[in-house]
Amino acid sequence: MTIRVKICGINDPLAFETAIAAGADWLGFNFFPPSPRYVTPRQAAALSGRTNVPTPRVGLFVDPSAEDIAAVLAAVQLDALQVYGEVDVPALRRRFGVPIWRPVGVASVGDLPDTSEGADTLLLEARPPPGATRPGGNATRFDWSLLHGWQAPVPWILAGGLTVGNVAEAVRTTGAAAVDVSSGVERERGVKDPDMIRAFIRNARAAGSRLRHA
Numbered sequence: 001m002t003i004r005v006k007i008c009g010i011n012d013p014l015a016f017e018t019a020i021a022a023g024a025d026w027l028g029f030n031f032f033p034p035s036p037r038y039v040t041p042r043q044a045a046a047l048s049g050r051t052n053v054p055t056p057r058v059g060l061f062v063d064p065s066a067e068d069i070a071a072v073l074a075a076v077q078l079d080a081l082q083v084y085g086e087v088d089v090p091a092l093r094r095r096f097g098v099p100i101w102r103p104v105g106v107a108s109v110g111d112l113p114d115t116s117e118g119a120d121t122l123l124l125e126a127r128p129p130p131g132a133t134r135p136g137g138n139a140t141r142f143d144w145s146l147l148h149g150w151q152a153p154v155p156w157i158l159a160g161g162l163t164v165g166n167v168a169e170a171v172r173t174t175g176a177a178a179v180d181v182s183s184g185v186e187r188e189r190g191v192k193d194p195d196m197i198r199a200f201i202r203n204a205r206a207a208g209s210r211l212r213h214a
Contacts, residue, residue, distance in 0.1 A: 003171055003208035005201050006058065006157065007192075009037030009182040015192035016047045020055050022198045023205075027055050028082070028182070031072055032062040036190030037182060041075035048076050058082050058101065066095060082123060089118035101157070106142040109150075116154040123180060125160030141166070144173045164199045168207035179204055 007019040008028030019027055029044040030037040039047070048057055056079035059072060063085035072078070073096060081092065082101040089100050102119035105127030106112060116122060126142040141161025159180035162170055167179055185200050187193035 001177060001208045003176070003204040004157075004178040005204050006178070006180040007182075007185065007197055007200075008058070008060065008159075008180055009035070009190070010047065010192065011037050011039045011043070011190065012192065013047060013050060014194055015197065016050060018192075018194040018197045019201075020051060020053050022201045024055060024197075024201060025178070026058050026080070026180075028058045028060060028180070029076070029078075030060045030182075031064075031068075032060060032084075041072045044072070045076040056080065060084075063087070066092065069096060080121070093118070093120075103159075106146060109146050112146065112150045114151075114153060120154060122152065122154060122156040123159050124156055125158075125180075141170075144170060147174045162200075164196050164203060167200055167204045171204060171207035177208075 004025040006026035007024045009030045010016050058080045059078040060082045080099045093100050099120035101121045101123050103123040107127040126140045157178040157180050158176035162181045163184040185196040
């Protein structure tokens, strides 16, 4: 199968253009100010405007109000909203008319959802460690074996702690059809490495090809 890949936290032209050229399926912009990958709506619009290639853009938000999201969408077109926090997912979809991705922190089997809670896609990653200042996997992975036998209620994406070196194992172990990476393709905190972006996408796709022919 062809593994779909999201490169998240894109904040500079080289990373943006490399991800597109390497065949990324989604480009992620982080609108959470404490993150080292944060971009303003204006910066995201400038990056997005560098090409007419219609690779879907995904906006990451943390505890946003509807007005926060509206302000971003007034500046840059987004094709999906990845939303952390307690929000009314169906209301967001009704208002903005784009798919909603719901991140889920996983530490045990009991964390695996049996409902989407109205989201179009689930994004599975490690539960944030105690004291974390940001949501998400925080560059750590959860026990992928927990996914054995889980029946996903909607399409899902594997995230958190993925790297060039382990993405093939992740695909083989979980059967994930899509993966999401941010810090795992950075040469330093918040700075993407073009060679790592290319290698990550290449390794993910190669693992999918091997599964197809197994």
